[in-house]
Amino acid sequence: MEIFKKAETVRLRSYHDKYLLADDDEDSVNQDRDGRCMNARWKVEILEEANVIRLKSCFGKYLTASNMPLYLGMTGKKVTQTLPRRLDSSTEWEPVREGVQVRLKTRYGQYLRANGGLPPWRNSVTHDVPHRSTTQDWVLWDIDILEIRKKKPPQPILPPPPPPPEVLMATIDDHAEHNSPKEFSLKSPRFSKTEVEDRVSSPGKADGRLIYYRVGDEDGNVDEGAKEELFCFKGLGLEELKQKLEEETGLSDVSICSKNPLNGKLYPLRLHLPPNNSKMHVVLIPSSSKEPKTVTEKREDLFTINLRDLKYLRKRRMYGFEALTFNIHGGYLEAIVRGHRAGLLTTADYNNLCQCENLDDIKMHLSATKYGSYLQNEPSPLHTTTIVEKCTLKLVDDYKHMLCQATEPMSTFLEYIRYGHMIDNVVLIVTGTLHERDVQELIEKCHPLGMFDSIATLAVAQNMRELYRLVLVDTPLAPYFSECLTSEDLDDMNIEIMRNTLYKAYLEDFYKFCQKLGGATAEIMSDLLAFEADRRAVNITINSIGTELTREDRKKLYSNFGLLYPYGHEELAICEDIDQVRGVMEKYPPYQAIFSKMSYGESQMLDKAFYEEEVRRLCLAFEQQFHYAVFFAYMRLREQEIRNLMWISECVAQNQKSRIHDSVVYMF
Known part of the structure; x- marks a missing residue:
């Protein structure tokens, strides 16, 4: 009850991380993740004598516990908005403290409940x-708490009753004798310090987050042993946060920086704060002292680059000039891809999907996500391939939209993302042809992002040279075939060697391109591509155990960069079983945690462990701004989401729900 006594207006957030909203029909209520709208604001009316509250919506109606069932034959009574002529107990709610949360109990012992699960229960309130x-x-x-309740002003002290007329006249005469000429003063009422603060304080902002901060020196050095200070920030913008931090520290003109968890370097925050009120760890860099400027110097600063900031950026190897010019060509698309990222499935979505009994239930749940418009016209019964195809179509549409809007060098960067799918499609067609599969059937199984005009003619090639000369010479993959040009016939072993050789050349080329871009793109993409190269090195080693590949053959398939390059490659090339591979990888701290999850002699869960680590790194790419790595990260996260949906759909279709969690990789 104490929290409501301090509040004038509140928001109620449910267990499902959704807000209680008054519906626009002014009758019903529901849940929604958007808590910034007026519908999520509830005015608190306190009934002190009964220790209960009433909640009034933005439409001026009260949150009411009705006697009507939400759905016939099912438990749970409907919660509505009403404005009865005479307020009764149905509009009264008793707050019951439960740790930092509360339960709202009706006068009849029932509780306000935010329902989850599948429609029609999802987002309902009973x-x-x-x-x-x-x-x-x-x-x-x-x-x-959105608005703090103002304290009631103290009751004024009534003046004493006026004296009788004769006494009053005597008093006036006496006063005139001793105080001539007349003196009088006008004094404003006095208030206590607390009352003054209450009068000038503004209502609280709608959101709040925990801010952990430390102060560095002008060179960006931070004492790692220093304790982080903490406060709750209820603002919405970066400028408000800067003002609040300056108030907390007593500093002025500070730069707010965030530390990259991968390389430990500082990067300035420029645009907006992370979504969902997530906590932040920041470092404050104070500005160097300056002499007061003349009016002319201040005017010149409006047209010149702040050289001190630019020097600082270069010294800390930050963004450089792209931080100043990135938004000219890349700002719109970065905003688009961050919006797409917000539409990825959450852990709650996966938990609901895992409870589905059939594919139609999965379709019903996905109808409330970004996939809804792609699945809504699909008839029953559904097939797993249909769900995967429609979800992949969403990925392709997002990619094509970004590619159409991109300019150089972003368009080339986006093209690199699809080269891996082109390699997979080439290998799929060649392998299928080797096993006498129908070409048209194989083309239907190809990934849409890896399609090119002459893909259907891949079936005519008998060896690597013919494959290059007849088909691939006019494709973006042509430069990668320089190491594959042999006259050996295409068989299963040679095709697999071709795949890994192409991937090696592709990753090295992509890595060099990102290095040329420089800045944050080079740093983040170097880490992501190095992880991909190391993972492929481990997979090549494990898959080639017991085959005819020699030590030198293995080394030729490893990429010439990454954390394992070159000494780890030397050790992997001579490994003869999974335990030897494990011994090599445990020498590298980033991979030690991955292999510690497995028992000796097993490798079944290795792929999932690598995927989980990749997802963690991809999510970190969104913590910084002004770089292209967010596009790569989004595409990979969406592909992982499609793999999750395919696995869940297969388990549900084959009645193997007990195995669903074996391969699902959660993201958020």
Whole structure:
């Protein structure tokens, strides 16, 4: 009850991380993730004598526990907005403290519950008593205070009753004798310090996040042993955060920086704060002292680059000039891809998908996501391939939209992303032809991002030279075939060697291109591509154990960069079993955690462990701005999401739900 006594207006956030909203029909209520709208604001009315509250929506109606069931034959009564002529107990809610959360209990012992699961229950709100342990937390609500309740002014002290007329006249005469000429003063009422602060304080902002900060020196050096200070920030913008930090530290004209968790370097925050009120760890860099400037010097600063900041950027190997010019050509697309990233499935979505009984249930759940428009016209019964194809179509549409809007060098960067799919398609067609599969059937299984005009003619090639001369010479893959040009016939072993040789050349070329771009793109992409090169080196080693490949043959397939290059490659090339591979990889701290999850002698869970580490690194790419790596990260995250959906769909279709969690990689 204490939290509501301080609040004038609140937001209620449910266990599902959704906000209680008053529907626009002014009758019903629901849940939604967007808590910034007026519909999420509830005015608090306190009934002190009964220890209960009323919540009034933006439409001036009260949150009401009705007696009507939400759905016939099912538990849970409907919660509505009403404005009865006479307020009764149905509009009263008793707050019950539960740690940092509260339950809202009706006068009849039921609780306000935010429902989850599949439609039609999802996003609905009822009042009920939860009987199952899985739904007990659905009645817990986080309270966000949007406006603080103003303290009531003290009751004025009534003046004493006026004296009788004769006494009053005597007093006036006496006063005139001793105080001539007349003196009088006008004094403003006095307030205590607390009352003054209450009068000038503005209402709290809608959002709040924890800010951890430390202060560095002018060179960007930070004492790692220093304790991080902490405060709660309720603003929305970077400029507000800067002002708040200056108030907290007493410094002026500071730069707010974020540390890259991969390389430990500092990068300035320029645009906006991370979404979802996530906590932030920042470092404050104070500016050097300056002499006061004349008016002319201040005017010149409006047309010149701040050389001190530019020197600092160069010294810390930050963004350089791209931080100043990136948004001219890349700002719109970076905003687009960050919006796409917000549409990726969350852990709650995966938990709901894992409860589906058939593919139609999966379709129903996905209808509320970005995939809804792609699946809505698909008839029943559904097939797993249909779900995967439609989800892949969403990925392709996003990619094509970004590619059409991109200019150089971003367009070339986006083209590099699809080269890996082109290699997979070439190998698929050649392998299928070797096993006498129908070419048209194989083309239908190719990834849409890896298609090119002459792909259907791949079936005519008998060896590497013919494959290059007749088909691939006019494709972007042509430069990568220089190491594959042999006259040997295409068989399963040679095709696999061709795949890995092409991937090696592709990754090295992509790596060099990113290095030429420089800045944050080079740093982040170097880490992501190095991880991909190391993963392929491990897979090549494990898959070639017990084959005819020699030590030198293995080394030729390893990429010439990455954390394992060159000494790790030397050791992997001589490994003869999975435990020897494990011994090599445990020497490298980033990969030690991956192999520690496996027992000796097994490698079944290695792919999932690598995928989980890749997802972690891809998510970190979104923590910085002004770089192209977010496009690569989004495409890879969306592809991982499609792999998750394919696995879940297969398990549901084959009635193997107990195995669903074996291969699902959670992202958020």
